Amino acid sequence: MSAFNIVRFRVKPxxxxxxxxxxxxxxxxxxxxxxxxxxxxxxxxxxxxxEWRSMKNLAAARPAMIGTLDTFRxxxxxxxxxxxxxxxxxxxxxxxxxxxKRRVAxxxxxxxxxxxxxx
Numbered sequence: 001m002s003a004f005n006i007v008r009f010r011v012k013p014x015x016x017x018x019x020x021x022x023x024x025x026x027x028x029x030x031x032x033x034x035x036x037x038x039x040x041x042x043x044x045x046x047x048x049x050x051e052w053r054s055m056k057n058l059a060a061a062r063p064a065m066i067g068t069l070d071t072f073r074x075x076x077x078x079x080x081x082x083x084x085x086x087x088x089x090x091x092x093x094x095x096x097x098x099x100x101k102r103r104v105a106x107x108x109x110x111x112x113x114x115x116x117x118x119x
Contacts, residue, residue: 032057
């Protein structure tokens, strides 16, 4: 099963571009890295999701991820609640959800709602 790391961030006002640029520069050529997504979750708030072939690959990449964090740490705000500037979690996938292959039935027009003819 794949493994995922998810990290939540809040960027200081006016620092979004530096934050995004640091992630664009991140070396994604690491063993087991499949792909990642940066998601803008609100005003100055972001979440990154990375998919890895295994927890072993993810764990081996943590020093590189921390090294990248160190390049933009000054652009982040403390999240509060004792979290610091990041809220990281990771784990193995236990269920994969995919769209159903069934066709969705089209809604039928309701009786008594005939279209008026244009004159």
